[in-house]
Amino acid sequence: MLLKKISLNIIFIGLALMISAQNKMPEPCGTDSIHQHLLNTDPEYASRRQKINEKILDWEKNNIEYGRGNVLTIPVVVHVLYNAQSENISDAQIHSQITALNRDYRMLNADISQVPNEFKSLIADVEIEFCLADTDPNGNATSGITRKYTSSSYLGSSNSYYYSSQGGQTAWDRDKYLNFWVCNISGGILAYAYFPGAGSAYDGIVVDSKYFGTIGSVQYPYNKGRTAVHEVGHWLNLPHIWGSSVGCSTDDGVADTPDSYDSYFGCPSYPQYSCGTSDMFMNYMDYANDACTFMYSLGQKQRMRSAIFSYRSGLLTSGGCASGGNTGGGPGSGTGGQGNINCNLTPLPFVEDFEGVVFPPQGFSINNPDNAFTWERNTQAGYNSTASAYIDNANYSSNGESDELIMPLFDISSATQLSISFDYAYKLWSVSGYSDTLEVLISNNCSNNYQSIWKTYGQNLVTTNPYYITSSWTPSGNSDWNQVSLNLTPYLSGDTLSIKFRNITDYENNLYLDNINVDFAIPTAIEDKKTDNEWKKFALFLYGGKIYE
Structure with missing residues (x-):
């Protein structure tokens, strides 16, 4: 355990340096770098990933229609870890992120109309919704939000974020909850996630507080909640749309997303071509600005739902949203309950x-x-x-x-x-x-x-x-x-x-x-x-x- 902990610390310390050394814009997502390091240094992780990926792909192949029309609900817990008061984001900002997840995973985003005609037939309602947990692992009522002051300025840049003894917050059962850790991350990284097969102690998603939600302290151009939308895709086994490396020899393994040479940043004009096809840069799994990503594809939908049914199936019987949970509310908020138990209340007068x-x-x-x-x-x-x-x-x-x-x-x-x-x-x-x-x-x-x-x-x-x-x-x-x-x-x-x-x-x-x-x-x-x-x-x-x- 100690060796694995040291290994993870090495990758966190070196992550910003690795990213800045590349001859292109800094990567806003740290998932690939962490994933590749674990593959190179942890034989058990590499073996698990291979077996889990084969299982997910087998399920995807043999259960194409399974569960379609049924909305799957994922209970969410958000651990807010703050050093400065500005990092202690409000409940309203957290709720706005849940709303954004439900908006985009249910294809309820107004900007879906901006998807080019050639890709419109591929747009997917992923039929996944998210609720802030109303029941904790011990069966007690909860808001689905934990808060903790930490003395570390960049807690998200080390593995301390999931160690309570080091200023972090221990994960809730990863088989029953999606854990978000919201804290400060250095090196220009917005967030990172772990693919299925990661260790249970840190299986989840880490997001910088400046890019979580759609209101409050969020910063342009990642202010529409789509950093978390992107990272949840990784957590449900989606690679980046261009694959694991630059070039036309690898892609994401999803049949209906065109091969793409590399990532896109900013707001590219349509069309953009590489690898002999028009690129789907408006996909949530690319790096374009929040205002310029609008869709998941049908193939990506099948991949993510397969990951739930074949690997993260404990979420479906979690009980984490036993009273209906809180789906964020507002347009595109999903259909879950709006229990007041999820609100942190201030007394009057x-x-x-x-x-x-x-x-x-x-x-x-x-x-x-x-x-x-x-x-x-x-x-x-x-x-x-x-x-x-x-x-x-x-x-x-x-x-x-x-x-x-x-x-x-x-x-x-x-x-x-x-x-x-x-x-x-x-x-x-x-x-x-x-x-x-x-x-x-x-x-x-x-x-x-x-x-x-x-x-x-x-x-x-x-x-x-x-x-x-x-x-x-x-x-x-x-x-x-x-x-x-x-x-x-x-x-x-x-x-x-x-x-x-x-x-x-x-x-x-x-x-x-x-x-x-x-x-x-x-x-x-x-x-x-x-x-x-x-x-x-x-x-x-x-x-x-x-x-x-």
Whole structure:
């Protein structure tokens, strides 16, 4: 055991060096390098791989129609291992990854329409779904998420991630759960996985926290959850689409994926040719950006399902999602249950004034789809303070971009009435008809299926006089702020409540948010600072002397 542990440490230490030495872009996936090292150094692994692969291929050949039409569910546990607070990703970010897996493995992704016509007949609904476990190996209720602080800055670059005594987290039974370890990985590697046949202690997938999920801390261009989609393919016995090495002499062994000379990066234009055929670079098992991979093939579907039936069949009777689990929710979320047991809840009442130096605050997360300007902490302005959350719309050069500040998930099981109040400040840049938007949305379903309950823009968003300034604006005092109070009682239909603030850009000015208060009190009407006469003056100014009643 000691020799094997040392051997694995050697490959982890050398992995980044091996990758950077190649005469091409760094490999974002470390699976091939680790797999090849194990083949070269562990005769038992090489023997197991050969036997398991033969078994899977034999099953694939003799059971082509077996199980088709039946959706297979894989229980998932996510071990969050963090050294910096930014690596301690939110539950919402984890749920977004489960949603992404279900979206892509069930062929529910909207961008499936971008698959070229020559490959459309090969697109597969893999009929595999994923649920965050609701039952742990001891039969106890769980959220399917574990969290642990580690003193190691790059835990994912060593084998310590699966040793509890070394700051990692021991794997749950690999025959019953898919283990994800989410932590920091060095050397430009996004993630790596182990093929069937790996040791039980580390059989699973390791993903850097910056590439796990679709919201929060994820980074472009791997921000659509497809790093994990790719690695699950390896875990279910799929090689890279070009095979184990560069050239036309090897491929992935899947009949309906064309031979490809090498990997693709970025967003290649279609078509691209090598090895005498058009390359399927938009396949999840290539290296193109998340926004440019859209599909698995029918042959890959058969390979992955065969791996489950012939080697990972314990997943099918696991009991890890005994109560239905949590499939992430939202579009393309699959059909599994949405048990509230999977939500880590925050008690009420709740106040956030952004006075703490950590941003986003504990329990909050940020959805920043374009990885440009987004919500951040401002230390120059606040209501009755000098701190607030704000978004720099003044320098945001895109129109129609949404950035969301997502609050913790609240326990409302005992609430009979509820309200939210907050202060905000905003001033236009111009009077040309543009205006940014502020919106409040809520969900009763573990941060899924949000509905809008309040939205304002234009003259109704402005909080001060004069109404515009042709420069980046900062509130100068309390008179520049408005307060909004909303009755949440009509939305107490479940046991949980999630609230998020959405900013939508429109080339205008900075928006500030402060003093969010979620309370059991019934809200009273908040009188707006502006009189009707002031609003009419503003309307006259905006619309050329016309008032639209």
